[in-house]
Amino acid sequence: MKARILPLDSAEHRSAQDLLPWFVNGTLDAAEASSVARHIAACERCQKDAAEQAQLRASASAMQATGDLERDWALLRSRIEADPRAPTRRREGASPGSWRRWLPFTVALQGAVILALAVVLIAGPAREERYRALGAQPAVSEANAVAVFRGDATSGQMRDALHAVGARIVGGPTITDAYLLRLNDPTPQVLSRLRAQPGVLRVEALQEEASR
Amino acid sequence: MLRHFGIDRKAVTSTRRSAEDADVALIGRVAAGDLRAFETLFRIYHPRLDRFLGLMTARRTLVEEVLNDTMLVVWRRSQTYNGQSKVSTWIFAIAYRTALKALREQDEPVDLDAADELSSEDPGPEQQLMADQIRAQVFRGLEALSAEQRSVLVLTYFHDLPYHEIARIVDCPVDTVKTRVFHGRRRLRALLQRDPGAGP
Numbered sequence: 001m002k003a004r005i006l007p008l009d010s011a012e013h014r015s016a017q018d019l020l021p022w023f024v025n026g027t028l029d030a031a032e033a034s035s036v037a038r039h040i041a042a043c044e045r046c047q048k049d050a051a052e053q054a055q056l057r058a059s060a061s062a063m064q065a066t067g068d069l070e071r072d073w074a075l076l077r078s079r080i081e082a083d084p085r086a087p088t089r090r091r092e093g094a095s096p097g098s099w100r101r102w103l104p105f106t107v108a109l110q111g112a113v114i115l116a117l118a119v120v121l122i123a124g125p126a127r128e129e130r131y132r133a134l135g136a137q138p139a140v141s142e143a144n145a146v147a148v149f150r151g152d153a154t155s156g157q158m159r160d161a162l163h164a165v166g167a168r169i170v171g172g173p174t175i176t177d178a179y180l181l182r183l184n185d186p187t188p189q190v191l192s193r194l195r196a197q198p199g200v201l202r203v204e205a206l207q208e209e210a211s212r
Numbered sequence: 213m214l215r216h217f218g219i220d221r222k223a224v225t226s227t228r229r230s231a232e233d234a235d236v237a238l239i240g241r242v243a244a245g246d247l248r249a250f251e252t253l254f255r256i257y258h259p260r261l262d263r264f265l266g267l268m269t270a271r272r273t274l275v276e277e278v279l280n281d282t283m284l285v286v287w288r289r290s291q292t293y294n295g296q297s298k299v300s301t302w303i304f305a306i307a308y309r310t311a312l313k314a315l316r317e318q319d320e321p322v323d324l325d326a327a328d329e330l331s332s333e334d335p336g337p338e339q340q341l342m343a344d345q346i347r348a349q350v351f352r353g354l355e356a357l358s359a360e361q362r363s364v365l366v367l368t369y370f371h372d373l374p375y376h377e378i379a380r381i382v383d384c385p386v387d388t389v390k391t392r393v394f395h396g397r398r399r400l401r402a403l404l405q406r407d408p409g410a411g412p
Contacts, residue, residue, distance in 0.1 A: 018390045020395070027374035053369065053397065057344050060370040067262040067275060073254055076280050078288060080247070087243050087290045 002111060012039055016046050025054040052157035068155050074169040078180070081171060142170045143180035146204050153199030165190050219365050235299035243290040250287055256294050257283070257300075260371065267366045269362050270355045271318075282307040297380050304371075305381040308363060314357055353403040361396035363390055 016039040022028045023036040040046045145167070149158055162168060162181070171180030183190060186205060195203045235256075241249035261282060265275040285306050293302055354362050360382070367378045375393075379386045 018394060021393050023366045025368060025372040027372060052401070056350065056397075056400075057369045057372075060366075066266065066272070067258065067279065069255065069258045072258060072276060072280060073251065076254065076283055076287075077247075077251075079280070079284055080250075087245055087288060095340050147238050 013043060013046070016040065016043065017049070020046065020050055021053055024050055024057055042061045062152065068159065071159065071169075075173070078169070078173070101208055142182050143208050144186040145181040145183050145194075146172075146178050146206060147181055147200060148196065148202040149179045150199050150201045153201075157197070157199030159195060161200050164197055165194045213300055213375075232298050232300070236295070239293050239299050240289055242287065243293070253286070255256075255301055260300075261303070264304065264366055264371060264388055265311055267308060267354055267370065268308075268350065268359060268363050269315060270351075270386060274311075274318065278307065278311045281314075282310045285310070298377065301377045301380050304367070304373075305383065308381050309383075312359060349404060350400075353400045356403050357396055361392050361399070363393045365396045365400065368393055 016036050019032055019036050020026060023033060023040075028036065031127060040050055140206055147167075149161075152166075166184040166196075167181045169179050170182045183194075186192050191205055236255070238249050238253045238256075260278070261279050261376055262275060264412060265278050265282075266272070269275055269278065282303070286303055289306075293299065297305075323331075354365065357365070363382060364378055367373045367381065368375075375389050379389045382389065
């Protein structure tokens with residue numbers, strides 16, 4: 001098909017130029033795609049642009065993610081387990097005026113709660129404060145060692161160190177940047193081997209394992 | 213004509229629809245506190261977010277932090293997903309906002325060496341090496357753009373998202389997305405032409 005030259009400032013050309021990126025990535029609806037296709041068939045400039053953009057898209061498609069999925073998941077899981085906040089609900093589905101209907105009841109309830117809290121604080125007996133993170137217990141009970149990595153340790157060093165002794169991260173980092181580990185074989189020899197790995201600063205067995 | 217650009221619309225649409233259905237089912241389970249479902253969602257989105265954030269922020273250290281923060285928000289706010297957009301759009305919008313915030317908080321210079329990370333660790337034949345060089349040049353060109361321009365280009369060409377979804381992610385009108393992509397690719401082309409041996 002022989003292309004004809006269209007004025008570059010025509011409305012049709014401008015519209016095709018705007019839509020070309022999504023024509024190339026295949027996400028236009030059928031009507032838009034066929035309109036752009038018709039224009040491209042007749043416009044040399046748009047043919048060249050579309051080819052360039054297809055090349056850009058192709059160069060990008062081979063780009064691989066370089067992050068460490070397993071390490072990132074271990075870190076995120078430890079953050080979730082260390083934080084008691086489970087998924088929370090926000091009343092986005094409520095109708096715009098619905099809060100007004102509940103306002104008097106909410107205010108009354110809030111007042112009652114404040115009053116009850118005041119009574120407890122003033123007159124109530126001292127109680128042992130207990131804080132327990134949701135899900136924290138299983139990770140802690142699973143861990144049999146704790147490790148601190150050097151500040152300049154790379155993710156590769158951390159991974160190699162863990163692989164070398166058959167360990168995995170089950171929690172952390174704690175406030176002191178320590179990680180809770182689960183070792184398949186938590187003997188003193190294996191712990192020493194872990195201490196000797198590049199990037200490892202400190203390794204300690206957890207109490208119950210040490211007493212085995 | 214679409215096939216000329218390597219696109220099979222029917223196959224793409226069908227694959228996307230089943231992936232969207234799976235995402236909606238997963239996010240429902242996550243909202244109920246199912247950590248295993250969240251892990252599945254994390255494993256699906258980690259590579260996509262890693263690529264997006266890697267190109268958007270151009271800083272490896274920031275990518276890990278932003279990705280982690282993004283998925284933590286997904287976990288905590290999963291019950292606020294109301295089905296008005298795709299799950300992927302919702303997650304990418306969180307990632308975009310988190311990345312922009314992190315970029316604004318940082319004033320350290322962009323790490324130009326990060327482009328090297330895009331090269332294969334195991335260089336193969338000459339052709340592969342050439343492709344790696346072109347990708348590195350594209351990456352350097354993208355770095356010279358603003359985060360806003362870079363984001364819409366990455367979402368368009370590297371994630372194959374439609375313009376209306378990109379508009380939702382970056383929270384701006386569709387026409388703004390089209391304008392940003394138009395000017396962004398013009399600037400990218402000029403930058404790549406200045407870079408010897410560059411691609412498009």
